[in-house]
Amino acid sequence: MEVTKNREGEDQLEDSTQRAPGRAILEAVLSLWFVGLMGYFYYTRGYLDLLQQIWRSFFG
Amino acid sequence: MVEIVYIIAIATVATGFGLTLLRKVGPICDSRAEELVFSLGFGLGAIALVVLALGFAHLLYVEVFYGLLAVGALVGSKELIGLAGRLQGQFTGRQFDWRSFYFWLIVLTGFGLLLNLLRALLPAHGAVDPLAYHLALPKLYLLKHHISFERTLTGALYPDNVGMLYLLAIGLRDASLAQVVHWFMGVTTVGAIWCFCRMYFNNKVGVWAAAIYAFTPVFVFFSPLSYVDVGVGLFQFLGIWAFFKWLREGEQRALMLAAVFMGFAMGAKHTGIFIAIAAGIAIAARGLYCKEEIRSIGLELALYTAIALGLALPWYARAWWEAGNPVWPVANALFNGLAYKGAYSVSSGAIVGGTVGFVERAQDLLHASATSLWQWAWNEKLGWQKATGIYYVALLPGIVAYWRRPRVRWLALACLLYYLLAVLYVDGNPRYNLALFALFSVLAGFVVEQLSRQSTRFLRLLVKAAFVVTVVGNLAQGYALSFQGVQYALSQQTADGFLLENEANFQAFRFVDKHLPPEAKVLLQGIVKGYYCERVYLWDHPYQMLLQYGDYKTSEQLLSRLGELGITHIARMIYIPPGRTKGVGYPQYFADPLHEDFRKKHLKLLHRDNGYVVFEVVYPS
Secondary structure (H helix, E strand, O other): OOEEEOOOOOEEEOOOOOOOHHHHHHHHHHHHHHHHHHHHHHHHOOHHHHHHHHHHHHHO | OHHHHHHHHHHHHHHHHHHHHHHHHOOOOOOHHHHHHHHHHHHHHHHHHHHHHHHHOOOOOHHHHHHHHHHHHHHHHHHHHHHHHHHHHHHOOOOOOOOOHHHHHHHHHHHHHHHHHHHHOOOOOOOHHHHHHHOHHHHHHHHHOOOOOOOOOOOOOOOOHHHHHHHHHHHHOOHHHHHHHHHHHHHHHHHHHHHHHHHHOOHHHHHHHHHHHHOOHHHHHHOOOOOOHHHHHHHHHHHHHHHHHHHHHOOHHHHHHHHHHHHHHHOOOOOHHHHHHHHHHHHHHHHHHOOOOHHHHHHHHHHHHHHHHHHHHHHHHHHHHHHOOOOOOOOHHHHOOOOOOOOOOOOOOOOOOOOOOHHHHHHHHHHHHHHHHHHHHHOHHHOHHHOOOOHHHHHHHHHHHHOOOHHHHHHHHHHHHHHHHHHHOOOOOHHHHHHHHHHHHHHHHHHHHHHOOOOOHHHHHHHHHHHHHHHHHHHHHHHHHHHHHHHHHHOOOOHHHHHHHHOOOHHHHHHHHHHOOOOOEEEEEOOOOOOOOOOEEEEOOOOOOOOOHHHOOOHHHHHHHHHHOOOOEEEEEOOOOHHHHHHHOOOOHHHOHHHHHHHHHHEEEEEEOOOEEEEEEOOOO
16 A cells, blocks of 8 residues: 655555455445435435526527 | 726735735745735735725725735735746646546536626625625725714624725725625635645645535625625635644744734624634643643733734724724623614524523533534525535545544544534524635545545445536536526626616616715615615614614604704615514604605605605705
């Protein structure tokens, strides 16, 4: 795993492929939460309809 | 579109002026970008204070403003040329990787900011606060050529550094330029967030964080309007950033810079006081934690307080001088200031819960603290000023996965304290606490960057794709909000034509501006949006105490009071909506016996349109 330092000298993980299994699972759960919650938010707020309206206003 | 030329000129002068001042503080910046952002913030704050000084000196003239820009350009030219050279050196030979995900995220963010700009370029209309006082007060100062005390207007004695920049903008051009100034302060904040992340984490986190903040709904909605909150947020964020630098490096110069920006923030809105005090407490806490000598802690505190307070002092001293209360009309009972009817209190939210018991109050506070972020994201009834979007609730829980990293932990703890302060004491209103969301966006940017680099390729792609989809949704919302601006930019419509269609009182005020003598003094009845009135005016808002209709039993007594106040004309809303008669307390003038009697005896109709009338007050000769 490649480790680089940011401007402050703190270690930054640059490699995305090797992480502890616990961390990997946690990140997978967080990703699903993030995607699911955002999907629900934008869908229920009518963004899809808004995009359709804008699309129609340009392309009929 | 000429406003864009003006804002480039103002920004250039501010950067040069700010850089010159930054040099006086000493070498402090770790990068060119940081130097640019700090200079810009410093310059904008300094220009605001110079305009304030001109106002105190009765020198508010358009020619003086051009002179100010010329002198500013002259003072800062040497430093500016140096900075331009260094920035050019930075960019020369650098190629942008158009295949990079981050490149396209920057492009989409820039597109969102440009949509906001189209709204900023519209003639100022609609929103109440800007036309009632954020823009109206600077316009009145300009009419009178000095900083006057407009006792009947809300916010007459509020600290108003951002308003001073609006004053400059209105003098140079018009209210659209003032809106562009506010928009530009938002763009600077977005740039500052990216810069901060480069220093604190890395460049990629900066791109995520900048995008998250730039698409936060409350920011999108308010940055092109002439409220002051985005400007306050900029000063606060720069202050917090400099303060972090001081915490890390212990350099006195960083502390001085933090104090400068905290001073600018306190001089821009009362809410700036809370974070400035919190920083003062943190100075003492750090000193005690590091076992510094008490004398050393005292010196640091004294330096910080002297600079921050010194820069904000003109505003608070002015309020004290005029009304006997440095924060008038807030906490008026405490200072026994000039009478004001409103129930303004900084602690009227969750902190002071009336007569409920301790347990209930503690429960309320706990509930508000635990649920506010979630409520702001989901509860549409709270309106735009509390619309924070979904990014924060979706991403901030991810902090737990990276808690072992000291930087994440410290920033998260700082954000938590700021959040509690905002919820419990600063009105629980995201619009008043945009610096908090700038800090949140840094943390959220860090989390999403980590998720986009996790071990499962599918999830990495999913996270990036989902984020891009939300950005497209945000752009759609931005386009919907800016649609009027797009149409206006593409049309041949004049500003007057636009305002006649979109600002109800514009026709009446245009009559006032064209036909009333320059020395006329107008009483606005039922109207607070006085920006387009180019004569001196007073409000009859029930909270002000200069003219209380209930004090006069006959129309002759009322006429006598209007005479004392020097009122020559009245601009009146014909029909007052029920919310403003029952809620605020305005009389329904044409149905009110006293006002009808007064109209018949002492008013001469000069103008009438669909919603407004203009009268001349006829005094007995």
